[in-house]
Amino acid sequence: xxxxxxxxxxxxxxxxxxxxxxxRGLMGKATDPLAELPNYVMLSxxxxxxxxxLTSVRRLKNIMCFMEWVPSTNQLGPLQDAVKMSPAQQRQxxxxxxxxxxxxxGRLGGQELGLFFKALDMDKEGEAVVANNDGAQMSLKQxxxxxxxxxxxxxxxxxYFVALTLEEAEHLRxxxxxxxSDTLSLQTGLALRCIGNLESVLGTSLLDEHGPLLxxxxxxxxxxxxxxxxxxxxxxxxxxxxxxxxxxxxxxxTKLEARLPWWLxxxxxxxxxxxxxxxxxxxxxxxxxxxxxxxxxxxxxxxLRWALEAKRMQVAEAFQHFDADKDGFITExxxxxxxxxxxxxxx
Numbered sequence: 001x002x003x004x005x006x007x008x009x010x011x012x013x014x015x016x017x018x019x020x021x022x023x024r025g026l027m028g029k030a031t032d033p034l035a036e037l038p039n040y041v042m043l044s045x046x047x048x049x050x051x052x053x054l055t056s057v058r059r060l061k062n063i064m065c066f067m068e069w070v071p072s073t074n075q076l077g078p079l080q081d082a083v084k085m086s087p088a089q090q091r092q093x094x095x096x097x098x099x100x101x102x103x104x105x106g107r108l109g110g111q112e113l114g115l116f117f118k119a120l121d122m123d124k125e126g127e128a129v130v131a132n133n134d135g136a137q138m139s140l141k142q143x144x145x146x147x148x149x150x151x152x153x154x155x156x157x158x159x160y161f162v163a164l165t166l167e168e169a170e171h172l173r174x175x176x177x178x179x180x181s182d183t184l185s186l187q188t189g190l191a192l193r194c195i196g197n198l199e200s201v202l203g204t205s206l207l208d209e210h211g212p213l214l215x216x217x218x219x220x221x222x223x224x225x226x227x228x229x230x231x232x233x234x235x236x237x238x239x240x241x242x243x244x245x246x247x248x249x250x251x252x253x254t255k256l257e258a259r260l261p262w263w264l265x266x267x268x269x270x271x272x273x274x275x276x277x278x279x280x281x282x283x284x285x286x287x288x289x290x291x292x293x294x295x296x297x298x299x300x301x302x303x304l305r306w307a308l309e310a311k312r313m314q315v316a317e318a319f320q321h322f323d324a325d326k327d328g329f330i331t332e333x334x335x336x337x338x339x340x341x342x343x344x345x346x347x
Contacts, residue, residue, distance in 0.1 A: 004188045006071055007160060013045035014162050017233060020048065021262075022269050025057040031265040036253035038081070040155075041226045042162040060269040063234040064196060065169035065207075067162045068223065070189040073216045079155040083252060085148050089292045093147070096299040097140045102343070109137030115306055116143075119299040120291065121245035125152050125221060153225075154218035161226035163233070176210045189213025195234065198227055225250045235267040237280040244284050245291050252290045260286040300344075307342040318342075 002011035018037040021030045030053035052058055070076065085093070100108055100116045108116055110130065117126025129138075129152060138146075146152040164172065173192050184190075189212050193205035205227055217223070228239070228247040239247060251259060260277065263286070267274065277283050288294065308318055322330050322338035330338070 003069065003190065004071060004185045006075065014042045014160075015045065015050060017041045017043055017163075017229060019050060020233065021053045022048075022060070022266055023053050023055065023057050024265055030054060031262055032258060034251070034254045034258060034262050036255075037229065038225065038250060040079075040157075040160050040222070041229050042160055044162055044164050044168055046165045046168055047163055058269065059271070060266065061165070062270070063163045063230055064166055065164050065192060065194050066205075066226075066230055067164055067169075067172060068189075068191040068193055068209075068213060068226075069160045069162060070158060070187075070211075070213050070216060072158070072185060072187040073189065073212050074187050075158040076156045076216060077158065078151070079157045079222075080149075081155065082149045085144065089290070090144065092292045092295050093144060094140060095296055097143065099299050099303045099344075105137075107137035107139050108143070109133070113138060115302055116299075119302040120295065121242045121298075122152070123242075125219070128219065153221040155222040155225075156216075156218065159217070159222060161223070161230070163230055173208055176208050179210060184211065187212065189216060193227075195227065195231060199231075199236075221246075232263070232282070232285075233266065235263065235270050235272055237275070237277075237282045239281050239284075244281065248285055248288065248291045251285055256286075256289045303344060304342070307344055311342065 005011050007014070016037070016039045018035050018039060018041075019033055020043055021033045023030050047063070048058075048060065096116065096119060097108065100112045100119075102112065113133075114126050114130050117123065117129065120126075129146070169192060172190070176190060176192065189210065191209040191213050192207045194207050195205060197207065198205040205223075224246050228243050229250050231239075231243075232247055232251075263282075264277065277286065308315065311318075313321070318338070319330065320326075321341070322334050324334050324337070
């Protein structure tokens with residue numbers, strides 16, 4: 001079967017999401033693609049043929065199902081996808097690091113390290129780092145290296161995510177149920193996934209799987225990134241906090257000014273309510289280049305919660321303590337005094 005062959009063999013009609021554009025109907029001109037999107041997220045030509053963007057406006061069907069695919073586990077390896085941090089990003093990261101470095105040792109470990117990654121909306125990845133470090137601490141330089149090289153996410157080259165038509169999904173599922181043990185290579189893994197399941201109370205996109213696909217994944221982050229990118233391409237407009245953080249990281253190589261025209265042009269080809277994008281939670285990715293822009297605010301709130309937990313105080317109790325003159329309001333001076341009492345005067 002072609003699914004057991006390397007992608008570069010050209011035996012399958014798949015192309016990267018980074019090449020996906022639609023015809024805008026203005027003199028037959030196509031919108032510009034987001035060419036810097038990860039190449040492991042793909043579309044089937046049966047969903048949308050690249051040639052269509054040059055001919056006419058076409059109504060887009062919803063992206064309902066996608067395939068997670070590993071042609072051969074022997075070809076899996078760490079995905080080298082380093083992103084150089086800008087001076088502004090390094091400065092913001094350092095500010096947040098300092099907030100959690102309570103003992104000013106220049107290193108974070110244990111709860112400090114876990115809370116630092118939680119501020120980045122990387123709870124699961126942070127837990128894995130803390131567990132793998134076996135009590136060891138990390139310096140700012142080590143954390144910056146993990147984030148810039150994206151090594152912390154444990155993504156793999158040789159693992160792909162392909163949006164399918166419903167007909168392709170039906171055929172794939174039926175074929176997976178009929179596969180015999182010797183039909184495919186023992187190293188080939190397949191999974192059929194559904195975005196609708198992910199967005200429902202089920203909370204998982206998995207429908208069916210075959211082969212060593214799940215067991216060969218080191219972490220779920222690459223899957224999360226693909227799911228959010230496909231939701232973005234599907235003109236979804238409702239994203240939770242972690243979804244947005246994952247989506248922003250997946251979009252960080254793309255030009256900020258190119259995201260909104262691409263998304264609006266694609267949404268205009270769907271049967272969707274054309275709500276003003278400013279009213280939608282997805283609007284964040286059109287105004288923020290990356291996750292670092294509001295990192296300091298997230299860190300301050302996280303650090304404040306940590307300080308209140310250490311004092312065993314509820315928010316209402318902290319308010320009463322801060323309100324020195326008991327007038328029901330907290331002045332700037334009272335807030336500064338309260339933060340100093342909590343040990344956050346240097347934040």
